[in-house]
Amino acid sequence: MTKSMRKSKRNTALLTASGVVLGLTLPVAATAAPAAAGGHSTSPLTWGKCEGTGLDPRQRCATVHVPLDYSDPAGPRIGIAVSRIPAEKAEVRRGALLMIAGGPGGGSLDEVSGKGQRLPQAVRDAYDLVGFDPRGVGRSSPVSCGLDRDDLALTTFWPWPAADGSVTANMATARRTAAACDRNGGDLVRHISTANNARDIDRVRAALGERKLSAWGVSYGAYAGAVYNELFPHRTDRLVLDSNPDATGARSGGQFARGAWAAFETGVEDAFPEFAKWASQRENPYRLAHTxxxxxxxxxxxxxxxxxxxxxxxxxxxAELNGNVLRQAMVYALYEPDDFAGLAQLIQAARKGEAPPAPEPAPESLLQNGIAVATATFCNDGDWPTATAVYEAEVARSRTAYPLTAGMPRNATACAAWPTYPKDAPVRITDRGPSTVLLVQNERDPATPLAGARAVRAALGQRAVMVTVDATGHDAYLGNGNACGDRAVTRFLVTGQRPAGDKYCRQKQG
Known part of the structure; x- marks a missing residue:
């Protein structure tokens, strides 16, 4: 549900990227011998050239083989594609820093050559930068639900209700999508979950030969990192959780996945005033109104x-610019203040009864893959209501209390009709374990609002310290945060030192 790469320019419609479908160049991974974790033996990885353009020549790729079903560890296996750029100073090397991308549906396989190279030199000196595509994503045994083109529209995947608030069409889409995933997704779609992603991460750790693993998880990746830290608390070294969804599920009876959608109600309300303030500035060439x-x-x-x-x-x-398309564009623009101008231009065109040139669509294979993984993750991570009446009531309340999001955060997704697959119990985030976590969080984040990060901070107790950044947008560290927050994270990764207590980074701190 996030954009994990900052500064990726979008057109004025802001509809060529999705919070769950990311623009990736996916390398082909070389094959490695089957790998295992923990007390299991593991064969050394066979590193080979990564396929793709614009990659750092130092980036190499391999495959870690993991159980399809962890309840049947001797059964079928799938490949997890892994990439690595070695630490730049062997004499100060600390270990491996795993980059866990947002989504669900995103991967970090090539982020070691992109986003990773924006890390400060001291971090790149000390760590091998490691990326991976989670199960089902990209080069890691990709899945697809084989959806019809109309169901690939992002205003269909995002559960916007009808103009009158009706959820009838959403329930029909849920049934259609769930049936397609069950029919076309194969066995893997039943075993895509955050707990399994965490187990895969530990297999990656073991295959790398690392006793402990440091990680930088962003958005959904922060949740996956928190789950890994809960399941394998003594195998984490330094863990940065950036742009945190509420891993406690406090807004949804302990159900993380439902809460992740519900969070858009408050997140958008937190961030929209910054757009409104910007769009009312006198000197702004895209000014929309006086106040x-x-x-x-x-x-x-x-x-x-x-x-x-x-x-x-x-x-x-x-093929129309309707109210929900405008709302969707607004949500995307709030992820990144650099996109405010694009949203303002779209609003100006719509006021005149016009639409800008149609955005270039993302490749269909990318949309199919990202939507399939996101759907499977959300649906397998928790239990969802199946009754239309539940969604009708929640949407009606949400539309009244949070008009900007028009009921979308409480509406039915494909999970309302998801088949009854065996599921793990939700992983509860606790204060038991080593104190190895630094949370960094923008104050005005539309997708993972501050309230959710505070709930995670409270659940972790003495295991964590939190840096709250006086900034708007998604992705805090080296993204839409500020220099004060960036320094705190870099210091932790390089030295292990965190602020003495929870810290607030004002913009004026530079």
Missing amino acids: AADVRALFLRLAERLDREPVPWPGANP
Whole structure:
């Protein structure tokens, strides 16, 4: 549900990237002997050249073989694609730093050559940078639900209700998507979950020959990192959890997955005032109104008008600029303040009854893969209501209390019709274990709001310290945060030192 790479420019429609479908160059991994973790023996990895363009020539790839079903460890195996760039100073090397991408549906296989090279030199000196595609993603035994083109529209995957608040179409989509995943996803779709991702990470750790593993997890990757830390507490070294969803599931009866969607209610409300303030500044060439309050009112009126009178948008999916397309674009823009101008331009065009040129669609294979993994993860991670009446009631309440998101965060996804597969019990985040965690969190994050990060911080107790950053947008460290927050994370990775207590980084701290 996140964009894990900052500064990836989108067009004015902001619809070519998804929080769960990321623009990746996926290398082909060389094959390694089957690997195991913990007390199991493991064969050395066979590193080979990665396929792809623009990669650091030092990046090498391998495959770690893991059980498809951890309850049947001797059964079928799947391959987890892994990449590595060695530490740049052998004399100060500490170990491996695993980059855990957002999503679910994203991978970090090539982030060691991209995002990883923005890490400060002292971090790159001390750590092998390691990336991987989680099970089902990219080069790691990719899955697809084989959805029809209409169901690949991001305003279909994101459960926006109808203009009148009806969830009937969403329930029909849920049944159609769940059936397609069950029919086309194979055995793997039944075994994609955060707990299994954490178990795979520990197999990767063992295959690398590391006694302990440091990690930098972002958004969903922060949740996966927290689960890994809970399941394997004595195998973590320095763990950075960045842009934290509420791993406690406090908003949804302990169900992380439902809470991850519900969080958009407060996250968007936290972040939208910054867009409204920006769009009302006198010197702004994209100024929309005289005051921030007027910007909000304008946006809500325009979305309602587009609900009634959508603007044709040939070549787009859907082929109209309707209220939900505008709302979806707004949510995406709040992830990254650099995208505010694109949203303002879209609003200006829509007010005139126009649509910009249709955005270039993401490759269908990428959409199919990302949506399949995201759907399977959310649905296998918890139990979801199946009754239409539950969603009708929750959507109605949400539309009233949080008009910007129009009920989407409480609506039915494919999980409302998901088959009854065997599931792990949700992993509960606790304060038991070594104190090895640093949380970093932007104050105004539309996808993983501050309230959720605070719940994680409270659950971890003395295991963690939290740095709250006076910033807007998603991805804090080396992303949309500030220099104060970045310094705190870098210091922890390089020296192991965290702030003496929870810290607040104001913008003026530079």
